Amino acid sequence: MPVRNYTYYDFTLSLCPECLRRVDAKIVFENGNVYMLKRCKEHGNSKVLIADDIEYYKNMRHYNKPSETPYTFNTKTDYGCPYDCGLCPDHEQHSCLTVVEVTDRCNLTCPTCYAGSSPTYGRHRTLDEVKAMLDTIVKNEKEPDVVQISGGEPTIHPQFWEIMDYAKSLPIRHLMLNTNGIKIAKDFAFTERLKTYAPDFEVYLQFDSFENSVLQELRGADLTDIRKQAIDNLNKLNLSTTLVVVLQKGLNDGEIGKIIEYALKQKCIRGVTFQPTQIAGRLDNFNPETDRMTLTEVRRKIMEQTTIFNGDDLLPVPCNPDALVMGYALKLGDEVFPLTRYINPNDLLDNSKNTIIYEQDEQLQGKMIELFSTGNSVEKAEENLKSIMCCLPNIDAPELGYDNLFRVIIMQFIDAYNFDVRAIKKSCVHIVDKDNKIIPFETMNLFYRDDKKAKLEALRNEIL
Ligand code: SF4
Numbered sequence: 001m002p003v004r005n006y007t008y009y010d011f012t013l014s015l016c017p018e019c020l021r022r023v024d025a026k027i028v029f030e031n032g033n034v035y036m037l038k039r040c041k042e043h044g045n046s047k048v049l050i051a052d053d054i055e056y057y058k059n060m061r062h063y064n065k066p067s068e069t070p071y072t073f074n075t076k077t078d079y080g081c082p083y084d085c086g087l088c089p090d091h092e093q094h095s096c097l098t099v100v101e102v103t104d105r106c107n108l109t110c111p112t113c114y115a116g117s118s119p120t121y122g123r124h125r126t127l128d129e130v131k132a133m134l135d136t137i138v139k140n141e142k143e144p145d146v147v148q149i150s151g152g153e154p155t156i157h158p159q160f161w162e163i164m165d166y167a168k169s170l171p172i173r174h175l176m177l178n179t180n181g182i183k184i185a186k187d188f189a190f191t192e193r194l195k196t197y198a199p200d201f202e203v204y205l206q207f208d209s210f211e212n213s214v215l216q217e218l219r220g221a222d223l224t225d226i227r228k229q230a231i232d233n234l235n236k237l238n239l240s241t242t243l244v245v246v247l248q249k250g251l252n253d254g255e256i257g258k259i260i261e262y263a264l265k266q267k268c269i270r271g272v273t274f275q276p277t278q279i280a281g282r283l284d285n286f287n288p289e290t291d292r293m294t295l296t297e298v299r300r301k302i303m304e305q306t307t308i309f310n311g312d313d314l315l316p317v318p319c320n321p322d323a324l325v326m327g328y329a330l331k332l333g334d335e336v337f338p339l340t341r342y343i344n345p346n347d348l349l350d351n352s353k354n355t356i357i358y359e360q361d362e363q364l365q366g367k368m369i370e371l372f373s374t375g376n377s378v379e380k381a382e383e384n385l386k387s388i389m390c391c392l393p394n395i396d397a398p399e400l401g402y403d404n405l406f407r408v409i410i411m412q413f414i415d416a417y418n419f420d421v422r423a424i425k426k427s428c429v430h431i432v433d434k435d436n437k438i439i440p441f442e443t444m445n446l447f448y449r450d451d452k453k454a455k456l457e458a459l460r461n462e463i464l
Helices: 054-063 127-141 160-169 182-186 188-195 212-219 224-237 253-264 295-305 362-373 441-448 450-463
Strands: 007-015 022-030 033-040 044-051 097-101 146-150 174-179 201-206 241-247 269-276 324-332 335-338 355-357 394-396 405-411 429-432 438-440
Touching: 007 033, 033 054, 044 054, 054 295, 097 127, 127 160, 127 429, 127 438, 146 160, 160 174, 174 182, 182 188, 182 224, 188 224, 201 224, 241 253, 253 269, 253 295, 253 405, 269 295, 295 324, 295 405, 429 441, 438 441, 441 450
Parallel strands: 097 146, 097 429, 146 174, 174 201, 201 241, 241 269, 269 405, 355 394
Antiparallel strands: 007 022, 022 033, 033 044, 324 335, 324 405, 429 438
């Protein structure tokens, strides 16, 4: 009897990477990898690598928890996902993190920029427009968990401080500034003023590599000194910072461990977020069957390149398990303790019990007592560990502060190749657009930016 060379696992809807029409997709296992098999009537068959770890891929499905929704939806469900964003009532997760793009402009011209920003592209949003966008988030969420002021490069907005003041006046739990760090590096008074927004304020700082050649490739400039100066300034103020690393296969994926080790030694750094990127247009002969950098590959590389995390420490995030992996550690003096392994998976899936209690682990508790009794205690915390992000578990450890926490996140954004309608409905990183709609980050870049809207209308007209 003829037998297929793969094991059929699931069926979903995806997109044709050429025309962005919805197409049927099978999920199959073959040679230890997970692939998506698709067929477009016009553009033929495609095979896309979506994971290189079958067990993790299957296990991730166990991390779903009941969906939390926003208080308001901003569109109707008319054309079917993903042509109705958003958020339409069919969406299955509220905005855990909402991005506010306050300007199209940037003081860099990164070849990797998803928004196409540059010093001359587009315009700054007016203060009134930005206020309306922030008000939309508050209307949807009441008390938004994380709002990220972003761009372009938000620090070049002429009314940057007014924007920050307005955002801080709203009931936002955690405010973030997404920046390339140039202003922070060059202007210490600017960084000191940023510190006035703490607590519950964090810098989300681009940091892709230690190598000039890699930075040239990803950012179009040598930013090694800028990055170092920015982190020096942030360290002086102990201003909470997350490093954001855009990972490109074969370019900087060998630096993952080095970046984590460096980050652990910096006083201001609370974690590293890795974002694997696919730049199909810029790689000669890009083959989606072999060349994609998957979330499971990044997870494996973290385990290979560091001694801190094992498989039990890098778990799916229940808000959006297809797209997010988390790993927690505690920084105590010069020592680092992995923490995620102590999470009870059942608690993780229960919104009301989402807490790690360190006293539950004797080894960890013993270590803490030793550290405190030898005078090696941590500084008085300025921010409480409990108030972090909704996607991630709370940590109940009264002696510790946010300074003691270190978290590694892998954030894989869906694109036209790996698009899975099942997973996109759980997207929890959203962008508020200038029409005051809330759009999942991934579909924004596929359909909802100004230069994509004509295509979206054509696809919608086909459906009617
Ligand atoms: S991605 Fe979400 S908001 Fe957009 S169409 Fe699908 S369900 Fe609706």
